[in-house]
Amino acid sequence: MIVHPRILRLAAVVAGALLSLPAFGAPTQVTLVPPSGARFLEGQRFDVRVEGLGAGPFTATLSVDGQPVAFTSGVQNTSTTDGISPTGWGGFNLRAHAFRKPGLHTLTATFADSTGSVSVTSTVQVLGVAGEHGGGEARNVIILLGDGMGGSHRTAARIVMYGVSGGDPNGRLEMDAFPGLGLVSTHSLNSIITDSAPGMACYSTGNHANNNQEGVYPAHVTSPFFQPRVEYMGEYLHRAKGTSLGIVTTADVEDATPAANAVHTGNRNAGTGIVDQYLDESANNGLTVLLGGGRRWFLPATQFGSSRGTATDYAGLPSDLISRWKLPAGAAGAADPNRDLIADFKGAGFTYVEDASGLKGLASSPPRKLLGLFGYGNMNVALDKVAKRRGTPLADGTYVVDHYHAPDQPMLDEMAEVALGVLSKNHKGFVLLIEGAHIDKQSHLMDADRAVGETLEFDRAVGVARRFADSNEGTVVVVLADHECSGFSLIGALTGGVAAARALPSDAATLDPATTPARQKAAGTYDAAGFPRYTFLADGYPATMDVDGKVLVGYGASGDRYETWLSKPLPVVDSLLPDVIKAELKAKTYGSEPIQRVSDANGFYLRGNVTGGQAVHTAADIPISAYSSGSDAWREFVGIQTNTDVFFKLMRAVLAR
Numbered sequence: 187m188i189v190h191p192r193i194l195r196l197a198a199v200v201a202g203a204l205l206s207l208p209a210f211g212a213p214t215q216v217t218l219v220p221p222s223g224a225r226f227l228e229g230q231r232f233d234v235r236v237e238g239l240g241a242g243p244f245t246a247t248l249s250v251d252g253q254p255v256a257f258t259s260g261v262q263n264t265s266t267t268d269g270i271s272p273t274g275w276g277g278f279n280l281r282a283h284a285f286r287k288p289g290l291h292t293l294t295a296t297f298a299d300s301t302g303s304v305s306v307t308s309t310v311q312v313l314g315v316a317g318e319h320g321g322g323e324a325r326n327v328i329i330l331l332g333d334g335m336g337g338s339h340r341t342a343a344r345i346v347m348y349g350v351s352g353g354d355p356n357g358r359l360e361m362d363a364f365p366g367l368g369l370v371s372t373h374s375l376n377s378i379i380t381d382s383a384p385g386m387a388c389y390s391t392g393n394h395a396n397n398n399q400e401g402v403y404p405a406h407v408t409s410p411f412f413q414p415r416v417e418y419m420g421e422y423l424h425r426a427k428g429t430s431l432g433i434v435t436t437a438d439v440e441d442a443t444p445a446a447n448a449v450h451t452g453n454r455n456a457g458t459g460i461v462d463q464y465l466d467e468s469a470n471n472g473l474t475v476l477l478g479g480g481r482r483w484f485l486p487a488t489q490f491g492s493s494r495g496t497a498t499d500y501a502g503l504p505s506d507l508i509s510r511w512k513l514p515a516g517a518a519g520a521a522d523p524n525r526d527l528i529a530d531f532k533g534a535g536f537t538y539v540e541d542a543s544g545l546k547g548l549a550s551s552p553p554r555k556l557l558g559l560f561g562y563g564n565m566n567v568a569l570d571k572v573a574k575r576r577g578t579p580l581a582d583g584t585y586v587v588d589h590y591h592a593p594d595q596p597m598l599d600e601m602a603e604v605a606l607g608v609l610s611k612n613h614k615g616f617v618l619l620i621e622g623a624h625i626d627k628q629s630h631l632m633d634a635d636r637a638v639g640e641t642l643e644f645d646r647a648v649g650v651a652r653r654f655a656d657s658n659e660g661t662v663v664v665v666l667a668d669h670e671c672s673g674f675s676l677i678g679a680l681t682g683g684v685a686a687a688r689a690l691p692s693d694a695a696t697l698d699p700a701t702t703p704a705r706q707k708a709a710g711t712y713d714a715a716g717f718p719r720y721t722f723l724a725d726g727y728p729a730t731m732d733v734d735g736k737v738l739v740g741y742g743a744s745g746d747r748y749e750t751w752l753s754k755p756l757p758v759v760d761s762l763l764p765d766v767i768k769a770e771l772k773a774k775t776y777g778s779e780p781i782q783r784v785s786d787a788n789g790f791y792l793r794g795n796v797t798g799g800q801a802v803h804t805a806a807d808i809p810i811s812a813y814s815s816g817s818d819a820w821r822e823f824v825g826i827q828t829n830t831d832v833f834f835k836l837m838r839a840v841l842a843r
């Protein structure tokens with residue numbers, strides 16, 4: 187097999203629809219989606235929408251490759267058009283369109299109001315499922331996404347786990363051992379800096395979206411769930427081959443990365459509707475495994491810890507969306523804050539577990555379908571879960587996981603193991619996302635020790651996936667990230683030892699540039715960094731992150747913080763928790779932002795590069811590692827590629843004939 191990029195870019199096509207402006211009055215903000223440059227796999231479904239702002243009544247036309255095509259919604263010569271456009275806007279939709287023929291296709295629309303008319307064009311590209319280098323040997327796709335994981339997170343985890351001697355690492359992470367290594371650009375449709383919603387959706391749809399949007403194109407509609415859709419990998423392969431879909435995450439399952447495999451919404455924070463859609467559309471994507479946090483969205487609003495509410499829900503999905511996407515009638519949705527979604531999942535045949543013990547009990551005989559909700563919001567990070575398992579409490583004898591009302595949570599590799607047991611019952615194959623969510627979340631919070639612990643936890647799940655691939659021929663595994671987070675950089679190692687660092691006088695008031703804070707002097711750079719050494723226990727995690735000569739991390743995309751270089755006993759209050767638990771944590775002296783950490787109060791003050799209290803995502807390319815059994819599919823990921831390329835490569839690994 188020859189290794190070279192086979193996914194062609196439409197170099198000549200500009201981003202955004204081409205607009206021709208008339209001389210006099212006309213509607214404004216007329217847009218056509220999908221935008222020019224969008225790419226689809228042959229047969230992949232997507233919605234087309236033309237919309238504009240103006241003085242109604244509105245009319246519109248659409249032609250595809252020069253042939254007139256009727257819209258599936260939008261009444262001509264009215265001001266209300268499709269009934270889902272906000273006041274002043276008109277919109278016309280063609281739902282669930284698909285091209286069979288590879289090559290360039292042209293969509294042309296006109297949009298008129300009472301003052302004039304505008305025409306818009308999109309040129310899109312359809313890629314055939316048959317690649318020039320074969321493919322089609324894979325049945326199972328496993329995407330391991332370390333959220334926010336850049337090259338430096340991987341290096342940090344490797345140094346902590348194995349150390350370095352004589353100028354070389356003493357060992358390799360599971361992901362380091364994959365044969366295919368490439369780089370991925372991570373931009374979104376509307377920014378060089380993506381968030382996790384379009385970041386994940388690039389891999390699962392092959393299409394770009396605006397930030398905060400997953401499985402949809404930008405549009406002005408009255409609910410983010412009404413936005414024009416593009417078909418997910420899980421939906422396409424379920425339709426074409428009868429595959430199952432699994433989603434495993436350490437985040438709240440409403441979070442952007444997990445949802446961007448099954449849920450179509452322009453608002454990644456619409457938790458009630460997001461979790462409803464998981465179940466209500468599961469017949470269309472074969473959702474069989476859903477494991478993570480986020481119990482708050484599944485509990486009736488009247489129960490402790492529930493976050494359900496009408497403001498984050500949807501109702502009345504448009505009828506043409508339902509009929510054209512062949513959704514069950516019940517998928518229309520309802521404003522139902524008191525829905526008992528766990529009961530509904532059980533009614534649909536899912537076995538439900540809510541702690542590690544329950545999950546472990548299923549390992550020997552996996553159920554047909556599995557829902558596991560191991561926390562009210564995001565699950566806890568590896569180091570806090572491990573502290574409880576080891577019986578090493580905080581100074582006051584309590585445990586972080588108990589404060590989170592989630593005392594018995596599984597590790598990511600344990601979740602992955604059971605998920606694979608359930609999914610591998612489907613001999614037609616599966617798509618499985620495994621997300622290490624807190625690599626990102628702890629990098630935002632500039633908590634290096636917890637971020638590294640997460641990367642170690644994630645890497646153990648990578649090992650589970652690789653071993654599954656080795657014993658199940660026809661599996662392709664990619665390890666990647668949606669974006670880098672925080673500009674995580676390994677700047678050196680602590681000098682003078684941990685006890686000395688603890689004993690330093692407070693630096694908090696040392697703000698005069700003429701005075702060097704003691705903790706800045708303790709950062710050993712170059713030769714002074716030496717070779718950090720950590721001790722690991724039998725559970726696979728470091729005995730402590732506070733070793734003499736520990737690795738020190740800086741953040742190129744930082745927010746404000748005080749830094750002591752020492753482990754932070756309490757995490758910052760997680761943003762994805764029910765308000766009632768957030769309030770309890772704040773009362774226990776947890777900070778809401780990094781700068782409020784009590785344990786860092788004596789640290790030296792570091793003014794962040796950005797406002798907002800936390801570090802942010804960066805535009806850095808991220809590494810992708812690929813492995814495959816029964817085929818050379820891994821070779822396709824060698825080299826540099828765009829995030830949307832990854833979708834087409836994975837799909838061809840399964841579908842090419």
Ligand SMILES: [Zn+2]
Binds near residue numbers: 382627630671803
């Ligand atoms: Zn993030």
